[in-house]
Structures are given as structure tokens and as C-alpha cells.
Amino acid sequence: MRILLAAALAATGLAVLATPASATVKPSVVTRAALDPALVAGRGADVDFAEQEAENGTTNGTVIGPGRDAYTLPAEASGRKAVKLTPGQYVEFTLPEAANAITVRYSVPDAPGGGGITAPLDVAVNGHKRATMTLTSQYAWLYNQYPFSNDPNAGLLHPDWWITECSCVPDATTPAPEIAKPFRPNHFYDEQRLLLGRTYRAGDTVRLTVPAGSKAAWTVVDLLDSHLVGLPHVEALAANVLLFGADPTGKRDSAEAIDKAIAFAKRTHLKVYIPPGTYQVNRHIVVDDVTITGAGSWYTIMKGRQVDLDTPAPDGSVHTGVGFYGKDAAAGGSRNVHLSGFAIEGDVRERIDTDQVNGVGGAMSDSTIDGLYIHHTKVGMWFDGPMRNIKITNNVIVDQIADGLNFHTGVTGSVVSNNFFRNTGDDALALWSEKTADASNTIDHNTIQTPVLANGIAIYGGRDNTVSNNLIADPIREGSAIQVGSRFGAEPFAGRLRITGNTTARAGTYELNWNIGLGAIWFYALEKDIDADIEVSGDHYLDSTYNAIMLVSEWSVKDRYAIPKVRFKDIRVDGTGTSVVSARVKGSASFGNVDARNVGAVGVNNCGSFNFPPTGSEFSLTDLGGNDGGWLAPWMLPNTITCDDRPPVVPPPAPAPW
Structure with missing residues (x-):
């Protein structure tokens, strides 16, 4: 194309x-x-x-x-x-x-x-x-x-x-x-x-x-x-920030008043309430053991300017801005934090990776974040663990310079559910197991639209995580809808990984560095083998621009790393520009009840790791039965070389009821 x-x-x-x-x-x-x-x-x-x-x-x-x-x-x-x-x-x-x-x-x-x-x-x-x-x-x-x-x-x-x-x-x-x-x-x-x-x-x-x-x-x-926006929420028995000097007109900075309200609420075991208004906040509000609720994200707006720091912070930040942050994990982190019912409007116009100018950040265990609207920050929510048991629900995160939400380093036992992401500048949702594994987390029933760079959902290492019932549409470049990647210094995959019941639409971007099309879901063994109990089931891959499924390594490490075993079952593929499966790595996968129609090229594009030995491809496929649509022909099994590096693209018809 x-x-x-x-x-x-x-x-x-x-x-x-x-x-x-x-x-x-x-x-x-x-x-x-x-x-x-x-x-x-x-x-x-x-x-x-x-x-x-x-x-x-x-x-x-x-x-x-x-x-x-x-x-x-x-x-x-x-x-x-x-x-x-x-x-x-x-x-x-x-x-x-x-x-x-x-x-x-x-x-x-x-x-x-x-x-x-x-x-x-x-x-x-x-x-x-x-x-x-x-x-x-x-x-x-x-x-x-x-x-x-x-x-x-x-x-x-x-x-x-x-x-x-x-x-x-x-x-x-x-x-x-x-x-x-x-x-x-x-x-x-x-x-x-x-x-x-x-x-x-x-x-x-x-x-x-x-x-x-x-x-x-x-x-x-x-x-x-x-x-249809409801009436503003009112919290009568609470530490109302107006009583501590917060300015709902946004003319004066309200950060100090909110700090005072938080301190009072902790002493008196009350919630903090932020009534309707626009509140100017130009730095982090540090939260620990506190509940902060607004009148609803249409009514209570925390709006800040990006502020230049006189000297870089210890973490390398050269700016600060509006955000609600738990304490650093190295300092013990925060716990029992509950944020709900307000908007965070940032002022981030460029990407500086060392800057802590995220909507929500730090470490928060045993906490909840519900019903926020986060706009124009660097990352909507970025958590640096170790931390555990945070529930992130019913939030809208849009127009970010970088990620929508990232669980970075040892986030465990947590849930990300019923959130909406649009126009993120990097992965919309990521589990990044750098240094310590993210484990036992669930990413469920989220909608992701138009991530400009990278992936809708990315799992970089970790163990016992679940990605279920999500809708991911229109990734743009250098990524796709779902990635399982051994990269960015992540800990190896271990235990179980379940990817189940997701739908992708118009996914499978063109990888400009490789000059090839990706899969709607892609497994990428760049730094280690991807060797765990991995099952992909119940997914629907609709109108994939190139492949529905890709398993790949990188040329420089193609003979070092493998994807030994992934199970695919009960999957529907409705439309691919090229193949159902593209294999560009050594390893194997099994397929059962994977139905496909409107496939643009050969059902399996099997290149293995490009050594082309006389025994066939270094990647083998196992037919577990029920694979309808003729995409997995018997002659392809187990490891016939069918490699076409850049097959012609045949745009599929629009998805239709199965």
C-alpha cells in the first residue's frame, strides 16, 4: 500500500x-x-x-x-x-x-x-x-x-x-x-x-x-x-476546598488551599470536596490516605500551566504542572487514595520523557481512581511501582503527548476497567515490567481509539496478567492494536498471559523501520524469548490493514530469540489486507477454531527466522481443528515456507455480522 x-x-x-x-x-x-x-x-x-x-x-x-x-x-x-x-x-x-x-x-x-x-x-x-x-x-x-x-x-x-x-x-x-x-x-x-x-x-x-x-x-x-450530563455531585460532609481559600474562578493558584484541605481532612477523617469551578493548579498535589471528590468531570476542573523549573529535579524533570501524585515507591509510596469526579486539564505541548507532567502519578496502593477526565498532560496516569491493588475505572483520557496509562515496574493485583482512551501519543495502555514484574493485573472492557504512535494495549513482560473484552481501533504507526513484547528492558514473561474476548478494528500498521505490515496483534521477541503459558482466545480481528496475527523477532537477534508456544483458539478474522498469520521468528503456535474470511493473501506467511533450511521454516504451526475459511491449508503444516516479505495488499470489505 x-x-x-x-x-x-x-x-x-x-x-x-x-x-x-x-x-x-x-x-x-x-x-x-x-x-x-x-x-x-x-x-x-x-x-x-x-x-x-x-x-x-x-x-x-x-x-x-x-x-x-x-x-x-x-x-x-x-x-x-x-x-x-x-x-x-x-x-x-x-x-x-x-x-x-x-x-x-x-x-x-x-x-x-x-x-x-x-x-x-x-x-x-x-x-x-x-x-x-x-x-x-x-x-x-x-x-x-x-x-x-x-x-x-x-x-x-x-x-x-x-x-x-x-x-x-x-x-x-x-x-x-x-x-x-x-x-x-x-x-x-x-x-x-x-x-x-x-x-x-x-x-x-x-x-x-x-x-x-x-x-x-x-x-x-x-x-x-x-x-446527557447529570447535575453536579454535592458532598456536604467534607472538607470543602473553598473554606481553605481555593478560587473556583481560576484566577488565583489553588494548590496551597487544596493542600490545606487535604491536611484537615486527614486529621478529621473526612473527604475532600472540590465544588464546581475551574481551579488553577500549577504543580503536583501529593496525596496519601485521602479521598478527593469533585462535582463531576464536567463541573470541577483542575487546570494548570506547564512551569519551567529553575534547576532540573532529581528525576530529570525540567517542568512541572498540574497532577495528583502518590509518594515515590522508594519512600514507601501512598495508600488508600481515592480520586473521583473531576477533570485535569494540563498544558503539555511537547514530549520530554524525563518530565513528570502526568495527570496522575507516583505510587498508590489499595487505591481507586474513578470518573476523571484527563486532557493535555504528558501521560494520563503513570505509576512507578512497586505498588499493588489499584482500581482504575470509568475515566476518559484523551489528547496525550505520550501514553494513556502505564503500569511501570512491579504493579500487581490491579484492575483497569471501563476506561476510554483517544488520541494518545504512545501506548494507550501499557504494562511495563522494567526491573520488577507487573503481575496479576486485569485490563478489561476498555475502549481505545486512534493511538498515534505505538500500540493500543502493550504488555512488556510480566506474569499472570489478563487482557480481556477491550475494543481497540485505528492505531496509526510503529505499533498496532495489541502487542506482547520482550523489549525496553522488561523482565521475562512468566506464568500465564491471557488475551481474551478483545475486538480490534482497522489495525495492523505499516512499520516504517522494517518496511513491512504488522499484525492487529503482534508478538515481538527482541530481547528475550517469549516463553510462557500464553493463550489468545475469543478475539475478533476486523478489517486488519495487513495481518491479523504476527509473531516476529528482529533481524539482528533472529537466531537468538524465539516464541516457542502460543495457543490461538475461538477467534474470528474478518478481513485482512494480507495474511491471517505472519511468522518471522523461530518457534511454534497452535490454532483451533480460528475462522477467517476476506483474506487478502496466503493464509500463512511463514518466513521463520529467514534461514530457510531444507527441513522447512523454523516456525511450525499445529492445526487443532475447526479452522474454517481455508486459510490454514494442510500443505502448510507444520512448517512449509510460504515467505513473501511484502505481499500485495488487498483492502478487505467493511466488517459485517458473522
Whole structure:
């Protein structure tokens, strides 16, 4: 699959397969991750909003996409389509149910020198203007190599790195003989919430119009989420932060007042209550043995600036910002922390990996985090263990520069359930067993959409973990929906790993460094063997761009590391651009009741570890029966070499009921 990217990308930021969109009024179409909800019933988060894709709305604008090629606006859109509006144009949605609030996901151009612009978007309901939203690209538009730059005119960040120069990279970003600028623009989208001031009924229309005077040459609308937000939560018997001097107007910094409320609550065994308002907080609030609750994430907003530190902190941070942090694990960590019912609005516009500018961080054992909305921080939640027994539920984490949530080093006995992630700049959910294994954790019923870099869910080492009933859609590059990886210095896999009942959609990205397509789920043995009791069962892999399943090593270690045994059973594969299974490593896997249809190439692309001995591939497959669709032909077993390094891609049809 070749990238369709015009040279005009540098000027407009757009690479599109553009088709005029009809302005005929359309009924409401509710989707989940741009899919018919019936296809994902029982999977992903149970969210309190209805998602509607802009391309299904009524518009006099232009539908862009579909397209899945990195560094293009369609690729980063939910469902790989969106609507481009120029000044005076609109897109209109019909509410499927009662709503009093909306979330708009959008993109507007960057400033010529970087740093973003602001642009208006008028919101009308039933023909009556309700508000003008001020859109911004200040938190979008990154460029260049990892960890990226905000400067579209920057030279290579790492001139000594090997740069992929193949047809898989847009001509406009090929750095030879001199760097074409901007180099690899990405992270185009942002989103914004709006309370409408009253409740509207199903059938009412919400129109988003770019006013004639907008200084944005174009505005792309990806989707609209409509919400019915309840009344603010009130906690009468609590340490109310207003009594300690907190400012709900956001004009004065409230961090010290919140600290005082926390100290009082701990002495008196009360909760801390943060009533409706916007509270300016520009540093970490350290929490231990305390319950902090807000009026709800639409009403209680903790908003901070990113602050330069005079000298780097011991951990290497050069900035601080708003966040709720447990004590360091080295200092014993925190316990019995309970956070709920508020939003954290950060101000992070660049990725600096040493910075502790996350929404929630530190170490918190025997704790809960529920009902937060986290926006514009580096990582929504990053926990450095060892720590145990934290339950993370019902949160929305969007528009992050890096990960959505990361369990780093020895997080055990914990649950991440019913959370919603969109537009993370790295893994949306990760278990990273660096130095100490993450163990006995469950990642269940979460929804992940459009991670710009890396994976939807990544498991780096560890033991006895479960990934179940999640919905992951539209990963963009250098990763895919689910990864099981021996990399980043992780402890080896041990015990059991269960990956069960998940659905992926439009996954399987192009790995620009290798110039090959990945699988919707991929196992990567880079630093050690992946040798544990691993079972993948009940997953549905829908509309995979390349392979559904990949097992791979890296060329430099291909004869050192293996994936000895993985069991796949009770799986449905509906559409692959290439194969059902791609094996590029030594080892083996078994398959039972794996049904596949709409397979673009040979069912098994078996390269082994590329030594091609006369005895066949170094990777063998076992047929446990019930594998329908003809993808696992008898002649392929156990280890026939069927290696085609880059088979032609046949785009599959849209997923349909099985």
C-alpha cells in the first residue's frame, strides 16, 4: 500500500482522497469506534455518550479519506475518514437521544512556524446559535523524529539515526538530499467539550459551522460525541476546598488551599470536596490516605500551566504542572487514595520523557481512581511501582503527548476497567515490567481509539496478567492494536498471559523501520524469548490493514530469540489486507477454531527466522481443528515456507455480522 500524499502537505497539512459530500439531510448514525455497535456488543467501555462520525452527517464540506497511511489527516481520524470544512461550510448531526453537552474532535492547521493557531467554530441547535467554540492547534502538530518537535522547520533531531527512505514514506518527508519540511507531521487532532445550557431531544440537530471570518484555511471535523450530563455531585460532609481559600474562578493558584484541605481532612477523617469551578493548579498535589471528590468531570476542573523549573529535579524533570501524585515507591509510596469526579486539564505541548507532567502519578496502593477526565498532560496516569491493588475505572483520557496509562515496574493485583482512551501519543495502555514484574493485573472492557504512535494495549513482560473484552481501533504507526513484547528492558514473561474476548478494528500498521505490515496483534521477541503459558482466545480481528496475527523477532537477534508456544483458539478474522498469520521468528503456535474470511493473501506467511533450511521454516504451526475459511491449508503444516516479505495488499470489505 503506497502513501498518497501530495507535495501540498507542507502548505495545507492535508493528504486526502477527497470526494464531495452530499448536503442531503441524513438520519443519525451511532457508531462505536466507527463500527456498527452490533459488531462490538459486550466489548469495550460502557460510555455515557453517543458517537457520531462526521462523514455520516449532513455537510456541504468534503469527506476526506479513507486512508491509513501515516502522516496524513485521514489516517488519524476515527474510522479513517473525516469532513473538511472551509469558511462558511458546515457539518450537521441529528441527536440520537437526549443531550445537553457535546464533544467535538477536530483539526485545524498549525501556525507556519509552529505553536498553533486558534479558530472559531459556531455551534447551532435546531438552527439557533448556542455558542462559538474556540478551537486550537496549540496541543497538536508534532514533527520530526522521536521524541518529536513543535518546530516544522527543524532539522533532523537525530542526524545519526538510520532513516527509512522507501515508498512507504511520503515523498514530502524523505530527508534526502536535504530535509523536506515539515518532516513527518503527525498528531493532528484535538477535542473540546461544550455544555449546551439545556437539554435537547432525540431528533434535534446540532450544526457545526466554520464562520466566514475564520483565519483557519480549513477545519476538519472528525466526530461528535453527544452527552446527557447529570447535575453536579454535592458532598456536604467534607472538607470543602473553598473554606481553605481555593478560587473556583481560576484566577488565583489553588494548590496551597487544596493542600490545606487535604491536611484537615486527614486529621478529621473526612473527604475532600472540590465544588464546581475551574481551579488553577500549577504543580503536583501529593496525596496519601485521602479521598478527593469533585462535582463531576464536567463541573470541577483542575487546570494548570506547564512551569519551567529553575534547576532540573532529581528525576530529570525540567517542568512541572498540574497532577495528583502518590509518594515515590522508594519512600514507601501512598495508600488508600481515592480520586473521583473531576477533570485535569494540563498544558503539555511537547514530549520530554524525563518530565513528570502526568495527570496522575507516583505510587498508590489499595487505591481507586474513578470518573476523571484527563486532557493535555504528558501521560494520563503513570505509576512507578512497586505498588499493588489499584482500581482504575470509568475515566476518559484523551489528547496525550505520550501514553494513556502505564503500569511501570512491579504493579500487581490491579484492575483497569471501563476506561476510554483517544488520541494518545504512545501506548494507550501499557504494562511495563522494567526491573520488577507487573503481575496479576486485569485490563478489561476498555475502549481505545486512534493511538498515534505505538500500540493500543502493550504488555512488556510480566506474569499472570489478563487482557480481556477491550475494543481497540485505528492505531496509526510503529505499533498496532495489541502487542506482547520482550523489549525496553522488561523482565521475562512468566506464568500465564491471557488475551481474551478483545475486538480490534482497522489495525495492523505499516512499520516504517522494517518496511513491512504488522499484525492487529503482534508478538515481538527482541530481547528475550517469549516463553510462557500464553493463550489468545475469543478475539475478533476486523478489517486488519495487513495481518491479523504476527509473531516476529528482529533481524539482528533472529537466531537468538524465539516464541516457542502460543495457543490461538475461538477467534474470528474478518478481513485482512494480507495474511491471517505472519511468522518471522523461530518457534511454534497452535490454532483451533480460528475462522477467517476476506483474506487478502496466503493464509500463512511463514518466513521463520529467514534461514530457510531444507527441513522447512523454523516456525511450525499445529492445526487443532475447526479452522474454517481455508486459510490454514494442510500443505502448510507444520512448517512449509510460504515467505513473501511484502505481499500485495488487498483492502478487505467493511466488517459485517458473522
